[in-house]
Amino acid sequence: MNEVPFATALAEYVEEMLDACTRCGKCVEVCPSVEPAGISGTKSEDVIGGILELVRTGGGPEVSRKWAQSCMQSGECIKACDYGVNPRFLLTMARLSTAKADNELAERRRQGVARYRDGSRGVTVLSHLQLDADMLERLGQKSASVSVPIEVPDFVFYTGCNVLKTPHIALLALDIMDALGISYQVMGGPSHCCGISQLRTGDTEMFGRMASSTMDKLAHSKSGQVISWCPTCYIQYTESVLPTAERQRGSRPFEISPFMRFLASRLAELKPHLQHRVEMRVALHKHPGVAGVVEAATEILKLIPGVELVDLKQPAVGLQSVNVGVLPAFKRELQLRELEAAHDAGVDALVAVYHSDHRELCAHERDWPFRITNILEVVGESMGLHRHDRYKELKIMQDADQIIADCGDLIARHSLDPGDAREVVIKVLLGDQPLPLKGGMPPEQRAAGVAPS
Incomplete structure (x- = not known):
């Protein structure tokens, strides 16, 4: 028997989800993207109704299209649905349908x-x-x-x-x-x-x-x-x-x-390895998009001897930092407020889980009186494990020519083109800075490939 094509099976799955949606609008009501996206004045039932239309036809109300494009993938909509529908998936399919309608x-x-x-x-x-x-x-x-x-x-x-x-x-x-x-x-x-x-x-x-x-x-x-x-x-x-x-x-x-x-899930096995005290007041940078990850990270940090976990009481939204970038001004405001809260709380470290969080935040360590680190570095320190954070070291340099010179040995060993590597450093490593460093250039200049001073 021939296997059903992927696109056909996906379309069948989407149709099942569309049929299950009652258009009650609860997903819209709990979504943290609605207010910063400027669509809170529209009835929630109309917004989700427009999403169903977008999924089916690629066309629909502009407010629904805007909601789909503003999705930070926080997952609050999934928890709000009483009918087993995954609204986050429907928003993904709405963006897919829109992309198909917009281009050949x-x-x-x-x-x-x-x-x-x-x-x-x-x-x-x-x-x-x-x-x-x-x-x-x-x-x-x-x-x-x-x-x-x-x-x-x-x-x-x-x-x-x-x-x-x-x-x-x-x-x-x-x-x-x-x-x-x-x-x-x-x-x-x-x-x-x-x-x-x-x-x-x-x-x-x-x-x-x-x-x-x-x-x-x-x-x-x-x-x-x-x-x-x-x-x-x-x-x-x-x-x-x-x-x-x-x-x-x-x-x-x-x-x-x-x-x-x-x-x-393996805390009983992990605990005996956490033998070294890590005397730090830490705050956890949080994103709730994957259910249970923030809770797991909190549980692990509390298990590390010497760690004092401080709640900064900041909003937790999005799948990871990169997903909050669909609302750039909102994202910069969130990051600044969190850095200020960490400063006011007197923490020793702001600890992130995901890689995009680390990429966007780590260079701020240059300007604030606390470390910015990944949770696995804290776990590793207690276990006697260490890996040097070369990414942060390079990014704090804030000079593409200095970075290329400092990486000259590996550039030669891997036969990389220095000019190509420099372009990637400017656009990707240094350009991945939504909230500018103190005295740094605005992110739109970095995205345009302007060399930092």
Whole structure:
């Protein structure tokens, strides 16, 4: 029997979700994007009704289109629905339908390829500016690492792509699993893309092809479990890819769990390894988009001897920092208020979970009297594990020429083009700064590729 095409199975899944929606509007009422997006004056029933129209036809009310484009993927809408509908998924499908309506397939495909290449270039160059060949291979970035090992591991650890820009975070995750005696195979990077660029540009066929290819590669563990780092990949697979695959194939090839929830499920095994006191007052930078991750991170921090956890009482929105970028002014305001609150609370460290949070916040350490660090660095410190945060070190330099000179050895070893590497440093490493540093240039100038002073 022939397998149903991915696009057909996805359309069937979408139709089921549309049929289940009652247009009650509760999802709109709880959404943290509504007010900063400037659409709070419209009846919630009309907004969600317009989303259903967008999904079905690609056309609909401008206010509904604006809501879809302003989605930070906080997930509050999912909790609010009494009928088992996933409004976040419907907003994703509304954006997909809009992209299809706005451009012909050839243009959508061109955009998807361009976004994929730009993303791959940033990941490849920034990881190579920080890691030698052995460490790249450890993170699954050499051909020998993508083959199926002779002995099937307990888990596949799926890094996603962009955490490779801040590789110390991914390496610490592996170090922690090693200490716990967990066997795993690492997969990730551009060769294991979840298809997010194709989904966002409206190329359903290529999205299905890329996501399915990676899905088949990930389905190689004793437990039938994948541990994921990237929240975007997690949402992509749990809300779009795996439900579609289940309709295609009759079952899911694996289940997937975020690393922080996985680690929290093994607290009894983790606790004996937390032997070193970490005398710090810390505040947790929070994003609630993946259910249970903030709670897991809180539980883990409370377990570390010496850590005092301080609640800054700041809004927690979005899947991760990069997703809040759909509302740039709102995002800058949130980040500034959090830095000020951390200062006023006298914390020693502002601790983030995800890689995009770290990329956007870490350089502010230069200007504020506290560390900005990743949660795995704090866990690692208590376990006697350390990975140097080269990304933060480079970003705090704030000078592209100095960064390229400082990375000259690795540029030569990896045969990188210095001019290309400098362009990536300006646009990707230094350009990833939504809230300017004190005395820094506005983010729109960085995005335009203006060299920092």
